[in-house]
Amino acid sequence: MNLDDLAEKAEEYRARxxxxxxxxxxxxxxxxxxxxxxPVLEALKAECSDGGTCKVxxxxxxxxxxxxxxxxxxxxxxxxxDSILYREVKPHDAVEVLASVGGTPVERLHxxxxxxxxxxxxxxVRENSGLIDPESFTGYVAAxxxxxxxxxxxxxxxxxxxxxxxxxxxxxxxxxxxPTGLKWSTVAKMPADQKYVICNGDxxxxxxxxxxxxxxxxxxxxxxxxxxxxxxxxxxxxxVYVRAEYPLAVERMELAIRKAKRSGFLGSKIAETxxxxxxxxxxxxxxxxxxxxxxxxxxxxxxRGQPRPRPPYxxxxxxxxxxxxxxxxETFANIAPIIxxxxxxxxxxxxxxxxxxxxxxxxxxxxxxxxIEVPMGMSLREIIEEIGGGCPGGKAFKAVxxxxxSGGCIPAQHLxxxxxxxxxKTLGTMMGSGGMIVMDETCDMVDVARYFMEFCxxxxxxxxxxxxxxxxxxHELLDRITKSKGTHKDLALLEELCDVVQATSLCGLxxxxxxxxxxxxxxxxxxxEAKLTAE
Amino acid sequence: MPPPAPQPNVRVVTLTIxxxxxSARADETVIELCRENKIPIPSLCYMDGLSIWGACRLCLVExxxxxxxxxxxxxxxxxxxxxxxxxxxxxxYRRTIVELLFAERNHVCSVCVSNGHCELQWxxxxxxxxxxxxxxRQVRNEVDSSHEMFRLDxxxxxxxxxxxRVCDEIEGAHTWDVMGRGSDCRVITDLARPxxxxxxxxxxxxxxxxxxTGALVKQGTSAGEMVKDQHFxxxxxxxxxxx
Numbered sequence: 199m200n201l202d203d204l205a206e207k208a209e210e211y212r213a214r215x216x217x218x219x220x221x222x223x224x225x226x227x228x229x230x231x232x233x234x235x236x237p238v239l240e241a242l243k244a245e246c247s248d249g250g251t252c253k254v255x256x257x258x259x260x261x262x263x264x265x266x267x268x269x270x271x272x273x274x275x276x277x278x279x280d281s282i283l284y285r286e287v288k289p290h291d292a293v294e295v296l297a298s299v300g301g302t303p304v305e306r307l308h309x310x311x312x313x314x315x316x317x318x319x320x321x322x323v324r325e326n327s328g329l330i331d332p333e334s335f336t337g338y339v340a341a342x343x344x345x346x347x348x349x350x351x352x353x354x355x356x357x358x359x360x361x362x363x364x365x366x367x368x369x370x371x372x373x374x375x376x377p378t379g380l381k382w383s384t385v386a387k388m389p390a391d392q393k394y395v396i397c398n399g400d401x402x403x404x405x406x407x408x409x410x411x412x413x414x415x416x417x418x419x420x421x422x423x424x425x426x427x428x429x430x431x432x433x434x435x436x437x438v439y440v441r442a443e444y445p446l447a448v449e450r451m452e453l454a455i456r457k458a459k460r461s462g463f464l465g466s467k468i469a470e471t472x473x474x475x476x477x478x479x480x481x482x483x484x485x486x487x488x489x490x491x492x493x494x495x496x497x498x499x500x501x502r503g504q505p506r507p508r509p510p511y512x513x514x515x516x517x518x519x520x521x522x523x524x525x526x527x528e529t530f531a532n533i534a535p536i537i538x539x540x541x542x543x544x545x546x547x548x549x550x551x552x553x554x555x556x557x558x559x560x561x562x563x564x565x566x567x568x569x570i571e572v573p574m575g576m577s578l579r580e581i582i583e584e585i586g587g588g589c590p591g592g593k594a595f596k597a598v599x600x601x602x603x604s605g606g607c608i609p610a611q612h613l614x615x616x617x618x619x620x621x622x623k624t625l626g627t628m629m630g631s632g633g634m635i636v637m638d639e640t641c642d643m644v645d646v647a648r649y650f651m652e653f654c655x656x657x658x659x660x661x662x663x664x665x666x667x668x669x670x671x672x673h674e675l676l677d678r679i680t681k682s683k684g685t686h687k688d689l690a691l692l693e694e695l696c697d698v699v700q701a702t703s704l705c706g707l708x709x710x711x712x713x714x715x716x717x718x719x720x721x722x723x724x725x726x727e728a729k730l731t732a733e
Numbered sequence: 734m735p736p737p738a739p740q741p742n743v744r745v746v747t748l749t750i751x752x753x754x755x756s757a758r759a760d761e762t763v764i765e766l767c768r769e770n771k772i773p774i775p776s777l778c779y780m781d782g783l784s785i786w787g788a789c790r791l792c793l794v795e796x797x798x799x800x801x802x803x804x805x806x807x808x809x810x811x812x813x814x815x816x817x818x819x820x821x822x823x824x825x826y827r828r829t830i831v832e833l834l835f836a837e838r839n840h841v842c843s844v845c846v847s848n849g850h851c852e853l854q855w856x857x858x859x860x861x862x863x864x865x866x867x868x869x870r871q872v873r874n875e876v877d878s879s880h881e882m883f884r885l886d887x888x889x890x891x892x893x894x895x896x897x898r899v900c901d902e903i904e905g906a907h908t909w910d911v912m913g914r915g916s917d918c919r920v921i922t923d924l925a926r927p928x929x930x931x932x933x934x935x936x937x938x939x940x941x942x943x944x945x946t947g948a949l950v951k952q953g954t955s956a957g958e959m960v961k962d963q964h965f966x967x968x969x970x971x972x973x974x975x976x
Contacts, residue, residue: 507804663891671868
């Protein structure tokens with residue numbers, strides 16, 4: 199199969215909907231489902247009877263999760279800015295919503311799509327999200343899906359793919375920001391009969407749900423990225439590691455694997471070439487530490503989910519001792535467009551050292567809670583005040599926590615910083631997987647630090663001593679300070695423990711567990727001191 | 734994880750440890766080289782002959798030019814490496830880690846079976862731990878005396894997993910495992926059943942021998958078990974007078 203065959207197929211799928219002029223899209227991702235979008239979808243389907251020019255369908259996440267269930271009325275093939283968007287739609291609104299197809303919007307439910315939340319985004323990873331039916335294989339192909347894989351298989355050598363990845367400058371979206379091209383090349387260079395590709399979907403940071411939305415909204419895109427990676431590095435087997443707390447993501451991924459396999463885009467002899475690639479799902483059993491790559495591999499192997507010392511890195515000795523490539527969901531979702539449009543195109547987006555876009559999950563004290571995708575280098579002020587709409591209720595912004603329990607907070611005076619991997623590091627925090635928890639003036643920063651330490655304490659696997667007992671001790675000290683029972687001696691001990699745990703822990707969880715404390719101490723030390731009591 | 738298989742053509746490298754030059758086979762780890770040359774490196778989970786665990790973090794050393802500390806047990810030697818094993822910073826970290834261990838469970842040396850021949854106690858002395866600055870957790874832990882020959886006291890366990898590894902890798906029984914996470918971790922026999930009911934335990938006692946503390950001990954060795962049975966005297970006396 200070559201690109202022309204694929205284009206023909208896509209045309210054929212699109213022709214099935216030839217008579218349709220408008221689409222009524224109902225978000226059926228987890229956030230809107232929990233708000234009751236499935237009954238809305240049913241009601242709309244039942245009421246829709248205009249002779250086949252309008253199609254009601256379930257789609258992936260549109261982004262503005264706090265306004266769910268979301269419904270969009272779009273001209274066929276239109277994007278979100280082209281559509282009429284309705285918020286908080288109830289099943290009894292179905293008739294009114296359908297009556298507005300091609301006419302004037304229902305004012306009561308209407309959400310303008312020219313607001314910064316939609317207008318300022320640049321969607322690469324989330325290109326199809328909210329537009330196509332995540333359970334439909336034909337929908338993905340009709341939207342141009344699998345073109346990257348077919349292009350790689352029919353027109354490029356594995357070396358070409360690696361070069362394209364290096365040119366793109368893509369860095370791992372799981373948090374570390376390791377250059378993806380370099381990681382792929384390392385695994386590709388390892389001599390081995392067997393190699394593995396793993397997609398890390400064990401997203402566990404509090405307040406982060408980017409990977410969940412990608413898996414629920416566009417699962418084929420992740421599979422396509424994995425298949426391209428497998429082709430480039432010479433792997434034949436892949437695992438998608440998803441946490442069991444994401445049942446909808448698991449269900450849609452399973453369906454996508456089955457459909458892709460049936461259509462010959464996964465399995466043996468993909469697209470009539472010699473390349474074969476099998477993918478299986480593995481479920482996480484609720485351990486945050488399994489997002490750490492060595493613990494994740496132990497978990498796939500059926501062992502206790504605990505990290506092991508590195509080196510050897512997975513690229514050298516990973517799953518069952520074989521060279522293994524592990525990338526995050528969002529990283530894999532970036533691959534297909536890079537192959538389709540070329541590495542140069544991707545490298546043209548973002549900042550000098552951080553290319554492309556980044557999906558962020560806005561949560562906490564912010565008006566527009568949901569998912570956004572913006573080019574790297576956008577300032578935090580734009581993200582929080584313009585796109586996010588600022589803090590609700592006229593409260594003043596105080597800080598934003600990035601990188602979850604491994605990251606740190608950024609106070610108001612640094613809001614103008616351009617967000618990329620390196621700038622966040624200079625502020626003592628990190629990009630992480632993309633969670634942004636916004637805190638307003640009513641927020642107690644010591645309590646924030648205590649909360650994250652409690653999280654790390656209960657998620658520590660217990661293998662190494664500094665993390666197992668150090669997080670417990672630090673939590674105890676923070677608890678004392680928040681209850682105004684702490685002394686100056688306690689604060690000094692806390693700082694010392696932060697240093698020890700950071701420097702001596704075995705894996706990233708322990709090494710980064712003190713970060714929220716260190717960063718709140720850096721910017722809000724006076725809040726700690728105000729709570730201390732005399733000896 | 735089985736120990737790495739020896740490579741047929743191993744190179745020899747030279748490196749510096751604490752300012753002195755040493756040569757080593759390229760497949761040796763830093764801790765092996767240090768032990769060979771009598772350079773003291775504290776460790777609790779490392780044991781010659783067992784797989785590398787890398788969890789106690791006491792064998793961390795500084796490699797000049799490298800930002801992060803590395804564990805001597807899981808790091809291979811390399812040409813030109815410049816290693817520092819006993820800097821002020823490392824001493825401080827080691828001391829704190831030992832203190833954290835003492836505060837975690839109930840390590841009361843004076844009433845412990847292993848008093849005087851305990852690796853943790855010895856390390857604490859070496860690291861200069863004369864008091865513990867962090868608060869003790871004061872958690873009551875169970876004692877499993879169900880086995881006819883051995884006893885497990887969770888109060889003394891430091892979760893080094895030497896017992897788990899020796900049972901799996903040397904004895905081949907895999908009776909031991911770890912359950913729970915974080916501070917709730919504890920070693921278990923079979924599927925968390927009493928040791929005496931274990932169907933896999935061969936009673937070989939290797940776990941007791943490798944345990945660095947008084948967590949795994951032989952029955953009848955504790956201070957409390959040394960009870961004098963003085964009832965025999967009157968009985969003997971009566972019998973003698975009856976004759």
